[in-house]
Amino acid sequence: MSEEERISKILSTIRKIEESKQPVSIYFNQNSVPFSLAQYYRYRRILRKCGEEGLRDGRKDGNYTKMTERIKDYVITIVKDNRSIPSSQLQSKILNQFNVQISLSSLNNFRASASLTRLPAQKEEKYKRQKSGGGEILTSLSFFTNIIELYTKIIAEQVDIVRQSPSFKQNKELEKDNPDIRLHGKFTSEYNQLESVRENRFKSIDDKIEDKDFSAMNLFKMSEKTISRYNLALLCLPLVTSNGRSSRVNRVKGNDLSFLCGYNYKDASLNRYIQELKYLKVSDRLITATAKFWMDFWRNESEDGTYFVCYYIDGNTKALWSSNRCYKGRVTMLGRVMNCLENVFIHDGKGHPLYFQTFQGHADLG
Incomplete structure (x- = not known):
């Protein structure tokens, strides 16, 4: 029986039932009907909702195709190898292999019953290649020997010592000199030409510390991680400059600091960090600790x-x-x-x- 003949028979049967003027249940008891009473009401709902097109058999499109054992074994094999494969790709593979269209809902239900639900694919880590000229050897050795940790620890301890000193609180109340000649807190050419400023420039650190506001220094706001990164940047200066001067960091080669120490420092930042270390008067402690460190290191090696x-x-x-x-x-x-x-x-x-x-x-x- 063709599809058109099947639909025509269903429509003619429904028409006869409606024209009989009998209750539907009595008509089914007294006459031979090619479908059940429940199917009759189902056809009526389909006709009201979709018309005659709704009576067409959709099973030829695979909507209700049952999965055979061969298809199930095939699905299990593929999904076990790749748990992240979506059911849409699995549907295409089955169509190519068996020439059968299985609905996505059927595939999802079977995967759930077989505990083969889809798992999210793991993201592959993308490694970015960097040009360092072998600089990572120096940074690796500095962390392996813990020399950077030593420098950071000594500087952090000296910062705490200065912060707890009486001069730290006293100098915090000092006002900025010649505020009328400064421009938004920055030094101007007129400020630099003042006789008092020029004389103070060549004074010793001991004399300058008396009028130094330590609370305005960036060093007292840094974490140990930031101090360690600055120390590593200074250690790598000979690698990114031709002569080890921080002024050469502003050139193209200086951009390698972003790979070697984690941040692309420029001359102004490094120079200010060095100047603030000078006011800490930490050089003697660093020199002594460095000598002791290497004596112990080579003795152990x-x-x-x-x-x-x-x-x-x-x-x-x-x-x-x-x-x-x-x-x-x-x-x-x-x-x-x-x-x-x-x-x-x-x-x-x-x-x-x-x-x-x-x-x-x-x-x-x-």
Whole structure:
């Protein structure tokens, strides 16, 4: 029986029932009807809602196609290999493999009954390649040896010491000098030309600290994580500059700091951090702690049972160009006696640098 014949038979049967003027139940008892009483009412609802088109058999489109055992085994195999596969893709695979259209609801019900519901796909981590020129070797060693942690700990302790000192609270009440010449808190050319400002510029740190408002320094607002990041940036300066000066950070190569230390610091930030460390007067503690750190480090790394106590002392004289009166000494690379600074280094018996100190003029090593 074709689809058109089937629909025509259903319509003619319904028409006969309505024209008989008998109750529907009596008509079904007295006559042979090709469908049940419940199906009759179902057809009536479909006709009122969708018309004759609603009587067409949709099973040929796969809406009510039952899943065979072969299809079930096929679905189980695919889903176990890939739990994140959506039912729409599974439907396409079944159609290509068996030429059968299974509804999405049937697939979802079967997956739920077999405990094979879809799981969200895991996001693959995307790794971004960075150019560092091997700088990560230095940063890795600095964290492996805990030298950065040592610097951060000492600076943080010194910050707490200064914060608890009487001068911290006293200097907090100091007013800014010459506020009428400043522009929104910034120094102007007129401010820098003042005689009092020019004289104060060359004073020692001990004299400047007396009038220094520590609470205005960024260092007292930093967390230990930020201090550690600044220290790592200073350690990486020779890698991102040609001469280790912070002023060269503003060039293209200086952008590598964002990879090496986690933030792309510029010259102004690093220079201000160094200046604030100067007011902390933490250099002596850092030098002493660094020397002790490397002595302990190389002693622990040495495989020898005994440690040969022998130290080498070496000096490096650098020219100091200034019109002010300074201590003088012989600068070998220039072949003249002039203003200078001398860096004195102390190495252990195996040549490892342990300690250094800077002196004004010639340092008498004797």
